[in-house]
Amino acid sequence: MTLARPVFFVSDGTGITAETLGNTLLTQFDGLEFDKTTLPFVNTAERAKNTVDYINFVGQQTGHRPLVFSTTVSDEVRTMLRQVDGLFMDLFDLFIHEMERELKLGSTHAQGRAHGVADRRRYDERIEAVHYAMEHDDGASTRDLTRADLILIAPSRCGKTPTSMYLALQHGLYSTNFPLTVDDLEQLRLPLALKGLEARCFGLTSDPERLAQVRSERRPGSRYASLEQCAYELRQAEQLYRRRGIPYVNSASMSIEEIATVVLQEKHLRKHGYPGA
Amino acid sequence: MTLARPVFFVSDGTGITAETLGNTLLTQFDGLEFDKTTLPFVNTAERAKNTVDYINFVGQQTGHRPLVFSTTVSDEVRTMLRQVDGLFMDLFDLFIHEMERELKLGSTHAQGRAHGVADRRRYDERIEAVHYAMEHDDGASTRDLTRADLILIAPSRCGKTPTSMYLALQHGLYSTNFPLTVDDLEQLRLPLALKGLEARCFGLTSDPERLAQVRSERRPGSRYASLEQCAYELRQAEQLYRRRGIPYVNSASMSIEEIATVVLQEKHLRKHGYPGA
Structure with missing residues (x-):
């Protein structure tokens, strides 16, 4: 139990948003050590399953429940990731429904938009x-x-x-x-x-x-x-x-x-x- | 009602996290026009009050309820910002308490850490x-x-x-x-x-x-x-x-x-x- 607590940034895109989100939140906790890993391009069910297995393995090895910051657009992938044995925090989970209600419009669930070549x-x-x-x-x-x-x-x-x-x-x-x-x-x-x-x-x-x-x-x-x-x-x-x-x-x-x-x-x-x- | 919907990125720091967060979410909504404004360094009660007045004014002028993405560490500033007449979404509101419970540690509420000279x-x-x-x-x-x-x-x-x-x-x-x-x-x-x-x-x-x-x-x-x-x-x-x-x-x-x-x-x-x- 002396190792740093594992932190994962998971995304179906580059992971940049997940890193920004997670790192901003982590700056608010002093005196703890975190061991951070970015897992980008988790955009298939198979990769999601492997990701969950890997995070669970690291959690067991370190004896710390991992923190997982996710920005995963695909409902299927996110549902699988949520099974992880750790604190799972997803940006879309929390805000996208509020936004859909407010904008009276469904979201597109398109992957890789935030940091891809959109235009x-x-x-x-x-x-x-x-x-x-x-x-x-x-x-x-x-x-x-x-x-x-x-x-x-x-x-x-x-x-x-x-x-x-x-x-x-x-x-x-x-x-x-x-x-x-x-x-x-x-x-x-x-x-x-x-x-x-x-x-x-x-x-x-x-x-x-x-x-x-x-x-x-x-x-x-x-x-x-x-x-x-x-x-x-x-x-x-x-x-x-x-x-x-x-x-x-x-x-x-x-x-x-x-x-x-x-x-x-x-x-x-x-x-x-x-x-x- | 023909104008683009106003979107604000508000922060007591640079606003970079609020922009990343907000823009990632907005990429999920097609066919809508957004008029985006970043309001950085909102780190006093007075600036918070002026910010709320300004956002409300823009909302009235355009006839659209603004979307407000916030990453504001100060509870006082955030409480004031939450009064805004728009959809208010703050990163800290949602995740920080979960993290405090998980880490069994209070957060520091220190401003400007995410994109300042931390080290x-x-x-x-x-x-x-x-x-x-x-x-x-x-x-x-x-x-x-x-x-x-x-x-x-x-x-x-x-x-x-x-x-x-x-x-x-x-x-x-x-x-x-x-x-x-x-x-x-x-x-x-x-x-x-x-x-x-x-x-x-x-x-x-x-x-x-x-x-x-x-x-x-x-x-x-x-x-x-x-x-x-x-x-x-x-x-x-x-x-x-x-x-x-x-x-x-x-x-x-x-x-x-x-x-x-x-x-x-x-x-x-x-x-x-x-x-x-």
Whole structure:
């Protein structure tokens, strides 16, 4: 009885929704250890039976009743999964009937919709957005810059690149990012390529200590990573943002997801229908 | 009564879980139009009150009872939100008590855990993975290649880049990708830089028609985009994968999420504790 409690995310699709659901709930329980396993594409009666056998086996081996988070559209598969010797929690079980009553419409029971290619045109656009964001990372290209939905600007290592990629991948945004160089910061000016594009800009700052730590991992002992240099660059960046009326956020204690959420809200850029929107 | 039905994703955090939950459920209802709005960071009583007023206002304006998907940890905020004049569905309402009983433990009611910086070391690793994946996109660098968790290989435009970025961002994987050039394909050999790294490789293929369509958008009328050339490259790629015992999948009708799920399963690369895992 000393092993971590087994947790399973089961789905007839990718399992992403089951993971999101389960992990969100599990963050609310401190001091317990969980051993998590994702079982995707459980979309036939045979796979459902094998899944139940496997989960029961793990439960017996560990001496812990497993927690099972499921998002299974097929009634047949779900009915079988429910037999599992564990706490079975299914998203569809709980909400879909309420929604059917409210919408006065039966649900389709179609599998693999949440994270599949639901809309080919929109999906292809999203892929184009990822390629665009790759090409335009860190000011690498000024081609087609007027196509950008968003231009993230910041001193080096404040989180521009991951945030930009996240917004392209999860929200299908044509997202670019430009570094503010020491020259830009000294003269409180935007990179020349961004002339006329101020309205698409969003700034990032950080805390000097945090920035110095991140930069030190790259170039330990350098002037670039010194607390003094980081403090100077951040001070100048904030002054530049304020002077140009560019919205900005301090990313020091925020995750990519939190930064992205703030950017989407501030710039009114949320396009619904993408995986992360 | 002709307007789309309003849908709200409400959370005291980023709203990502509420969106995932709600969008998954909504994919089950065909033929209805939904007008979706995300309201993140509703983490005070005052914001909860404003949120309820706003949702009620939209409901009255459209003549449709709104659907509200909520993942709100605070009991106080959730109690206020529940007053809304619409169908209110909260993730915590439904599952958290069952889990408390099962785990014989009270939940912490801590906000912003699901998509915040829960574990700084792990978060920083994830950011490093994103930078690594950027640097190693499309065979651009062979530096530190032994650090790679995964090497995706494929002919041009089969989905290597978006899949690689997704695995880095959502799963914290040191993910790289290499194109199979026409020379590689003709000689049925792997890129030279991958010598000794075959065990980390995963291959992608596609359908000739789909690949020709994707390539045509880049270089219409080119030999590169011709059906004949695409069919040849895919045939050779599959033969190469089989000969070298490299697992592969046909990405033609799959989303990034579905390809990534297959790769994680086949290569046993799922690290739990990341946003997408």
